[in-house]
Amino acid sequence: MSTKTGQCMCGAVSFTATNVPSEFGSCYCDMCKRWTGSRMMGVHVNSDDLVVSGQDAVSTIKSSDWAERAFCNKCGSGLWYRVTEDPYANGVSIAVGLLDDTSDMKLVTEYYVDRKTCAYDFPPERQQLTEAEVIEMFAPPADQGDSSK
Template sequence: MAQTKTGQCMCGAVRFTATNVPDTFGVCHCDMCRRWTGSALFGVSVAQSDLTWEGEAHIKTLQSSDWAERAWCQRCGTSLYYHVTVDGPMSAKVEIPLGVFDDPNGFTLNREIFIDQKPDSYDLAGDHERLTKAEVMAKFGVQL
């Protein structure tokens, strides 16, 4: 069920309102997401057209791979979104970290990606899709 959610960075310099937010989230275990978040990226896919930002002057982006960029608040360092920049099924959306929503409740895990890069020190419970790096790259048309 789609919903409207608000959120912000740690210092409050950047705020957002997202409409049509799904009630599901995915987890990425890739090396870059682990370094960017300090664990895994627990992200909610939101269409860019469904997002409004306040404090955009404080948003810094980095092209972190040949196909994607990451954004954060340059004042406090809070991770704000991951965005696929190459044309394809994901380029119209951003992945918003679950933790930056003002109310992160009511979401259900539906997918883990880069499962073959997940550390062996934890496992996420439940019956949901689990894709390897090769499966993710093939699905989104990225050449290895």
């Protein structure tokens, strides 16, 4: 268990979570796929172990008879999934992508695997670009002099 910090894309919502396990899960249900645009990867923490700053930017939507989802109402980032019915109502599943450091974490459980499609497979022959390579792709062309003369 460790302490993790994180935030939404715009920084309006930030948090510190304690007693965070190193194992997380991934869900392929239709609601998670639509909510994230991909799959939900979340780590469960007890509500008492989560301190949120920017609570005024947190909005929730009831997504099923037993759960709700929180998001930043400034940038739209999905924050966490919370079961509202016992016995799981004591915590939230924080979106792993919001965490500042995930180097010690690993995926151990996948939910709704019968809803998983080939879109979630990573073929070995795929192109992989580093941060520097992507930034270079979108950099403006080098100054080639003033062509108006």
